[in-house]
Amino acid sequence: MRQFLIFDADDTLWENNIYFERAFEDFVAFLDHSSMNAREVRGVLDALEETNARIHGYGSLNFGRNLRQCYQLLAEREVREDDLRKVMGFAERILECPVEVIPGVPETLAELAQRHDLTLFTKGHPEEQKLKLDRSGLGGFFGHTAIVKEKDAAAYRKLVEERGIEPERTWMIGNSPKSDINPALEVGLNAVFVPHAHTWVLEKQDIRPGKGQLMVVDDFAQKVEGFRASILATDICTEVLKAARLGIYPESMIAPIPAELRQRYLLRAKAGARDRVRIVPELRRAIGFGRINLMEAPYAVDTDQHVIFCRNILIYFDKPTQRKVLEQLCQYLRPGGFLFLGHSETLTGFELPLQLVATTVFRRL
């Protein structure tokens, strides 16, 4: 199913905070304080940054201003214009750093962009963020880019409204609990947390569960697997689709499902209809439903399906129709993909690019 994927930029798609950390190290060396160590100096800078970010926002120029203020507060020697310029220079150099794209990012975005709507959602100085996006070479993967002053719940609400996004089908992907994960979960979006070893201290927070789902992955490329799989369930009959969407089944039908999967994906009513089970919402949400008449090609479906289950439907059709439907299904299967038929359905008499690999299971040649 097509999803809306919203990506954070700094420290999710490309390195960012390491350059700020390097600038800070240069600053501490230059300040050369007689009694304060780097951690203590950092504490003063963090406090200044927190206050100033509310007024001025983020970005390397604001960081330069914060370093200057920090120097004015802590310098143990006369504060000269030259020294202030030098301090600001540590931050200005960040702008000249090459954009270092995080490994796995371009391939992952290329794959995801084929199937989903990708949005870039970043905070900071608009020109600076645009420059980094240009230098990264990743701009072409995104259908939309939004640069805001602060990524808080209000900013997410605005994005959802402006883009006409359905929260249940939307994932925010990023490294910052404060700006990516917590506000997205708060407004009902799903979130993928990709921790980064050098996340800025002011972006760290405990993750607060919200309405949406939360996924945590070790690295960016791992995400592809999660979004690659999608399931489309179709039928000609809207009543059948309605029942399928509800996902309620009699207890008697679930016997063949392994216990572990039953525990994970089936819910039992607490009282009342105890002979019924319901598929958990996460799984129901992961399935798309659509009306398709198999006799009316082309079908509104991607043509590179890995697996098609078409069990106990061909039996209703005459031979010429069966041939046509099977020919169509072959067109929607990628080479090496599988077609599952019902037990009383065969391919006998048809010339099709399919090879029998197990009872009622065929592989597309």
Ligand SMILES: C[S@@+](CC[C@H](N)C(=O)[O-])C[C@H]1O[C@@H](n2cnc3c(N)ncnc32)[C@H](O)[C@@H]1O
């Ligand atoms: C016997 S059920 C099989 C359902 C399921 N595949 C299974 O094995 O349990 C047949 C289904 O085919 C659907 N069907 C009948 N004609 C169809 C068509 N031309 N296109 C798509 N679905 C059709 C019916 O609505 C019905 O839900």
